[in-house]
Amino acid sequence: MDKLIIEGGVSLKGTVQVAGSKNSLLPILAATLLTKDRCVIKNAPDLRDTVSMLKLLRYLGSNYEFKDHTIVIKPNGTEKVEAPYKFVSTMRASFCVLGPLLSRYRKAKVSLPGGCVIGVRPVDLHLKGLAKLGTKIQVKEGYVHAETRHLKGDHIYLGGPFGSSVLATGNVMMAATLARGTTIIESAACEPEVVDLARFLIKMGAKIKGEGSPCIEIKGVKELHGVEYEVIPDRIEAATLVMAAAITRGEVFVKGARADHMMAVLEKLKDVGISLKILKDGILVKKTMRKFKPFDIVTLPYPGFPTDAQAQFMTLMSITEGISVITEKIYPDRFMHVAELNRMGAQVKREGPYAIVHGIKQLSAAPVMASDLRASAGLVLAGLVARGKTEVSRIYHLDRGYERLDFKLKQLGAKIERAKE
Ligand code: UD1
DSSP: OEEEEEEOOOOOEEEEEOOBOHHHHHHHHHHGGGOSSOEEEESOOOOHHHHHHHHHHHHTTEEEEEETTEEEEEEOSOOOOEEOHHHHTTOGGGGGGHHHHHHHHSEEEEEOOOOOTTSOOOOHHHHHHHHHTTOEEEEETTEEEEEOSSOBOOEEEOOBTTBOOHHHHHHHHHHHHTSBSEEEEESOOOOHHHHHHHHHHHHTTOEEEOTTSSEEEEEOOSOOOOOEEEOOBOHHHHHHHHHHHHHTTOEEEEETOOGGGOHHHHHHHHHHTOEEEEETTEEEEEOOOSOOOOOEEEEOSTTSBOGGGHHHHHHHHHTSSEEEEEEESSOTTOOTHHHHHHHTTOOEEEETTEEEEEEOSOOBOOEEEOOSHHHHHHHHHHHHHSBSEEEEEOTHHHHHHSSSHHHHHHHTTOEEEEEEO
16 A cells, blocks of 8 residues: 655646546446446546546456556446446445346346445435336345336435435436437436536437436437547536645646636635636636635535535635634535544544534644545645654545556645555
């Protein structure tokens, strides 16, 4: 297992390129099961999650090649319909093969994704949507057994207690592409990754309208064909890089960052006192020595503030003098990073879905442990500004979703090393 050793105190400087979006790519890979043709996917981030998804697709009978951020993938005709626990347990997005398998082969057996360190993550909305399309669903021994004579379009409400669901919208949308008749998804997720998936499907020949709004209409077609497609830049990686620059009071051009996908994050950063310039091909973080102002965030479905940037913002709050408050409305238990940040001197108190942050002047280095993907990013940011050498262990979480973050930060001047634990 690897760890990162970070010596804090360097202001980052230079240009850094944002990778393709992980959360776009994973469902798009699942969508390749909807055709017998070859698909070419460009701008694919080179991540552990990408490799995990490709392994599952190979198990399901697809041949692929992954080189220079391009994936060429084609089902080899074996028509396997079972996604075992060992694949789905490592990554929740692999549950997204359920919709495409069902749509293409009318039958699927997919392991339940199971528990997760950021809290309970049910799949009831996925199952409700697929059942509405005419699927018989049984959950037995940790597996979803799904079967249908044919999928039939329907009017589906997909809202849950925490609002819309990104992957449930994707799963149902994929299943509906080859269903008979028209499907309307109400309370659909509006995230840019859902739009990206819809555009991929449209390019494959699907008839979809309303993507990016809470009401998506899908008219079933007979078959989908192979395509060449480029995934959007990763807005969460972009936000993390922008914050790395801002928090170290550096000057960095985050190339490829799509400001139009990051409005909630960028507005907050401006409120805090960070100078940003939105350019055609990215975001320039300008050096500022201004005192940061305390602020509050409430995580919400898109276009609200993303829960995936919550941990990184907690680090910023930790070194912003005054009181800041986080209200976590998507995953009320997503606070594993609190204890670790506090080990670095932060003063964060958790009360249910709230975190109250009493900002201090400076964090101090400590050995800390990454608990999940975004928490890891928050701890790396903390390491960049702490006094001394911070060791972040268990960074395999980070490698699941960030393409060589340590390398990118090093290119910007950070003192960061990867070592074996
Ligand atoms: C996706 C993202 C993840 C992000 C999350 C919320 C991918 C691969 N992952 O995860 O990075 O943190 O969106 O923006 O795209 N819920 C239910 N029932 C369900 C499904 C979800 O109650 O059947 C709840 C969840 O527990 C959560 C909320 O709905 O409270 C939103 O979750 P959801 O949008 O489904 O998250 P994912 O799609 O799994």
